[in-house]
Amino acid sequence: DAGVIQSPRHEVTEMGQEVTLRCKPISGHDYLFWYRQTMMRGLELLIYFNNNVPIDDSGMPEDRFSAKMPNASFSTLKIQPSEPRDSAVYFCASSPQGARTGELFFGEGSRLTVL
């Protein structure tokens, strides 16, 4: 398996623009997570899905952020409108249901810069 695949790897946009980040989890993994990483706050959980259903979105910072998982192999995180404080690395991770451990398998991340 190629692992968790994220795109784009880098995104530079201007304030007010819409940003869409994409993720393909590892096949067979039933949990998908979106994390945001900044120097100040480390890794913050934004939202996670189980079997394509959002379970906990309490980490989504505000209504400008939305996430979807239309099927088991694809998820998006959208920011509209984007702001400079959204600049961060966004990681998608997946995990198999029923795994003995809660190990997360992370993608390479999407580095977002909002000017």
Added chain:
Amino acid sequence: GENVEQHPSTLSVQEGDSAVIKCTYSDSASNYFPWYKQELGKRPQLIIDIRSNVGEKKDQRIAVTLNKTAKHFSLHITETQPEDSAVYFCAAQPGFQKLVFGTGTRLLVSP
């Protein structure tokens, strides 16, 4: 909700020395405590984990200890090498499959 605190934020050691990173958590229901290593520009990867029914676990040069009563756990790296230089994150699991991470420790091992 669960809150994980991690110290120190940066740690510099000489090659061959030991390094210790400490974390505390707030939710007594947490029962799984992994440690992730993130090299510069790379993804976080699991290096070792421990469950609440175990007090200590070791894997070659790394070990993790857990004190459930005090709600703290620690990562120990012995005989550090330059390739151990990275950011290390502790985490606690308060609910099935949901991990809450600490803010990270940047470890620098000097030759």
